[in-house]
Amino acid sequence: MQKTRELGSSILASSLRGWRGSSASRSVQLPHQLLELYDREGCAHCRFAREALTELNLDARIIPVPLGGTRFRQELMQLSGSDQVPFLVDPNTGEKLAGSDAIVDYLFRHYGHREPPVSLQPTRRHLIASKLATVVRGSRGLEARPSKPVARDMTLYSFESSPYSRLVRERLCELEIPYRLVNIGKQQRADIGPANFRLHLGKYKPLPNTKRASFMEQHGNVQVPYLVDPNTGVDLFESQDILQYLSRHYGC
Numbered sequence: 001m002q003k004t005r006e007l008g009s010s011i012l013a014s015s016l017r018g019w020r021g022s023s024a025s026r027s028v029q030l031p032h033q034l035l036e037l038y039d040r041e042g043c044a045h046c047r048f049a050r051e052a053l054t055e056l057n058l059d060a061r062i063i064p065v066p067l068g069g070t071r072f073r074q075e076l077m078q079l080s081g082s083d084q085v086p087f088l089v090d091p092n093t094g095e096k097l098a099g100s101d102a103i104v105d106y107l108f109r110h111y112g113h114r115e116p117p118v119s120l121q122p123t124r125r126h127l128i129a130s131k132l133a134t135v136v137r138g139s140r141g142l143e144a145r146p147s148k149p150v151a152r153d154m155t156l157y158s159f160e161s162s163p164y165s166r167l168v169r170e171r172l173c174e175l176e177i178p179y180r181l182v183n184i185g186k187q188q189r190a191d192i193g194p195a196n197f198r199l200h201l202g203k204y205k206p207l208p209n210t211k212r213a214s215f216m217e218q219h220g221n222v223q224v225p226y227l228v229d230p231n232t233g234v235d236l237f238e239s240q241d242i243l244q245y246l247s248r249h250y251g252c
């Protein structure tokens with residue numbers, strides 16, 4: 001019952017944002033060095049930055065700064081002079097940007113070579129929808145929970161609107177666990193639907209030379225969330241298994 005409620009409210013959160021952060025550009029040109037995003041999963045403003053990352057098919061190191069969290073707050077204060085999120089660092093260009101407006105604009109102009117679409121800009125209407133998405137999730141992914149520090153970053157395969165992946169991103173944020181976010185949004189019609197019930201007839205084939213294609217080659221299917229923890233050598237599919245694993249190993 002609880003699981004159904006969690007998934008239902010995560011689907012509602014994605015619906016409130018019109019499923020932005022589902023599709024990904026076909027470009028495979030990833031920047032040399034990983035972008036770094038100081039982020040709070042439940043923050044309405046941060047959502048716009050993560051939607052832009054998915055839609056531009058960009059990966060990032062996510063550095064969680066939940067309310068009441070202490071692990072990365074000082075580092076953020078030193079970098080930006082404030083503890084406000086989202087804050088983006090692009091080591092490829094030396095850019096440091098605060099606020100979703102500036103971040104979305106920069107990502108689209110620099111990496112997408114175009115203006116950001118209105119649908120991804122934090123206008124008043126979109127901000128209200130994003131805040132409602134936070135409310136329907138019962139403010140999950142906002143506040144820190146007691147946790148053990150993690151020596152090496154994990155990797156999470158995800159895309160912003162994925163209702164199952166959101167549950168995992170919320171927990172990673174609450175536990176202040178930094179991770180490499182690998183976005184594998186939908187790049188063609190055949191990608192649409194859950195992994196075991198695609199809205200596509202015939203054998204599923206991701207577009208060649210994409211992150212999806214590499215994932216398929218490695219795992220025989222494409223499904224998110226998928227978590228890799230180099231600290232323990234564990235890698236996991238299934239959101240519920242990942243949530244249990246994170247709480248058992250890193251919760252206090």
Ligand SMILES: N[C@@H](CCC(=O)N[C@@H](CS)C(=O)NCC(=O)O)C(=O)O
Pocket residue numbers: 161162163164165191192193194195196222223224225237238239240
């Ligand atoms: N039972 C799985 C379901 C995961 C799932 O269906 N994920 C969707 C995205 S929300 C997916 O991987 N779809 C296939 C795709 O994106 O290609 C879980 O709880 O993690």
